Amino acid sequence: MRDPAPRRVVVENAHIVPVKGEEIPSGHLVIEGDRIAAIGPGPAPYVPGEAERIDGSGCLATPGLVNTHHHLYQWAAQGVTPDGTLFEWLVASYRLWARMDAEVVSGAATAGLAWLALSGCTTSSDHHYIFPKGRGDLFEAEIEAARAVGLRFHPCRGSMDRGASRGGLPPDEVVEDIDEILGATEEAVRKYHDPSFGSMLRVAVAPCSPFSVSGELMIRSAELARSLGVRLHTHGAETADEDEHCVEQFGVLPVDYLDRLGWLGPDVWLAHCVHLTDKDVRRFAETGTGVAHCPSSNGRLGAGIARISDLLAAGAPVGLGVDGAASSEMTPLAGEIRMAMLMQRARYGPRALTARQALETATLGGARCLGREAEIGSLEPGKLADVALWRLGGFHAAIDDPVVAFAYGATPPLARLLVGGRTVVDNGELRTVPGEAAARAGADAHRRLRTGDHV
Numbered sequence: 235m236r237d238p239a240p241r242r243v244v245v246e247n248a249h250i251v252p253v254k255g256e257e258i259p260s261g262h263l264v265i266e267g268d269r270i271a272a273i274g275p276g277p278a279p280y281v282p283g284e285a286e287r288i289d290g291s292g293c294l295a296t297p298g299l300v301n302t303h304h305h306l307y308q309w310a311a312q313g314v315t316p317d318g319t320l321f322e323w324l325v326a327s328y329r330l331w332a333r334m335d336a337e338v339v340s341g342a343a344t345a346g347l348a349w350l351a352l353s354g355c356t357t358s359s360d361h362h363y364i365f366p367k368g369r370g371d372l373f374e375a376e377i378e379a380a381r382a383v384g385l386r387f388h389p390c391r392g393s394m395d396r397g398a399s400r401g402g403l404p405p406d407e408v409v410e411d412i413d414e415i416l417g418a419t420e421e422a423v424r425k426y427h428d429p430s431f432g433s434m435l436r437v438a439v440a441p442c443s444p445f446s447v448s449g450e451l452m453i454r455s456a457e458l459a460r461s462l463g464v465r466l467h468t469h470g471a472e473t474a475d476e477d478e479h480c481v482e483q484f485g486v487l488p489v490d491y492l493d494r495l496g497w498l499g500p501d502v503w504l505a506h507c508v509h510l511t512d513k514d515v516r517r518f519a520e521t522g523t524g525v526a527h528c529p530s531s532n533g534r535l536g537a538g539i540a541r542i543s544d545l546l547a548a549g550a551p552v553g554l555g556v557d558g559a560a561s562s563e564m565t566p567l568a569g570e571i572r573m574a575m576l577m578q579r580a581r582y583g584p585r586a587l588t589a590r591q592a593l594e595t596a597t598l599g600g601a602r603c604l605g606r607e608a609e610i611g612s613l614e615p616g617k618l619a620d621v622a623l624w625r626l627g628g629f630h631a632a633i634d635d636p637v638v639a640f641a642y643g644a645t646p647p648l649a650r651l652l653v654g655g656r657t658v659v660d661n662g663e664l665r666t667v668p669g670e671a672a673a674r675a676g677a678d679a680h681r682r683l684r685t686g687d688h689v
């Protein structure tokens with residue numbers, strides 16, 4: 235079903251927000267192969283040979299959105315403990331998650347990634363940290379789903395080794411042995427990680443959280459990632475309960491604990507970081523540690539509101555993430571731009587996060603978290619042609635400023651989504667996998683996990 239990348243694509247008459255550089259009220263983009271060849275005001279210069287021409291009249295062109303935190307398997311486990319705290323929700327969810335197999339992951343990831351594409355996402359990470367024995371290759375299943383949907387993918391090989399018998403939160407049946415984890419993680423990096431410019435797939439190393447992982451696994455994971463030249467990801471400082479757990483078990487707050495284990499640095503990005511001290515904010519900026527801000531999930535679990543405005547003012551990399559669908563049901567990535575903006579303002583006042591700053595976190599900020607700011611996150615010649623073209627006619631036409639219409643209003647329909655110059659969404663419809671089939675795969679995965687017939 236997938237069409238080959240045309241050699242050239244020309245977009246004209248669009249309001250272009252390159253994120254880096256000046257906005258262009260009516261301009262053009264020329265795409266050659268998987269790269270942006272030219273960007274500028276007015277019509278495109280003469281392009282020799284065949285080219286697909288897209289009339290962007292009434293459209294806003296932005297960089298494709300970057301999702302910095304997710305658990306795709308959770309598409310199959312939505313709606314559980316709708317009113318619980320993080321710890322209550324986790325304890326209720328672990329045994330359900332323990333039933334997953336490669337088929338569940340494949341269906342859930344297909345639906346989750348299709349949903350992301352339909353909300354303007356061109357690059358997504360995923361954090362997968364439960365690997366029940368004898369249930370097939372779960373990591374490969376999500377990689378195959380990303381290939382089919384056509385998104386740039388950063389799967390993080392997650393892990394848990396501290397079950398309840400060792401003071402952790404998860405039951406022992408869902409954790410793995412530390413040597414098995416490190417062996418499987420190294421194998422995943424060697425098999426799938428592609429460090430080249432324009433890569434469609436990069437693997438990161440990602441123990442799950444301070445309350446499900448031993449200090450030894452954190453230290454050895456960081457050593458492994460740094461020896462292999464890949465990035466590090468985990469959860470951190472998500473809730474007040476986590477603060478309490480860390481003080482009780484390790485004698486310090488979560489960020490001090492992560493610092494002690496070698497987990498702050500330019501090759502690390504952390505999900506949530508809701509509960510930060512002033513010193514923590516400064517350390518994130520000084521060390522270049524990235525934050526994946528997931529406002530809907532933080533709202534759903536009542537975790538609090540992260541200090542994104544302070545982190546941005548200090549110069550720390552901040553991206554947006556939808557988080558797993560079990561704690562943030564069906565969250566569209568573009569909608570997180572609005573959610574991030576509104577939550578910052580509700581807490582810190584109307585100038586806390588502008589529409590353009592929020593768009594930047596969803597694009598270039600996310601690219602910084604994933605270590606890809608030289609390739610994606612802004613529209614510039616030489617960068618990859620990951621572009622979202624949003625249709626601002628219809629109901630949005632009553633707002634003059636296109637970025638305000640996009641960020642303050644409901645998410646507008648996608649006229650086109652290009653990943654490396656290839657069409658993934660056209661006129662609101664997926665072109666790579668049929669949308670209906672992706673939705674069905676997600677529903678089937680949910681049924682399979684719920685009934686547990688395969689276990």
Ligand SMILES: [Zn+2]
Nearest residue numbers: 469505557558
């Ligand atoms: Zn998460």
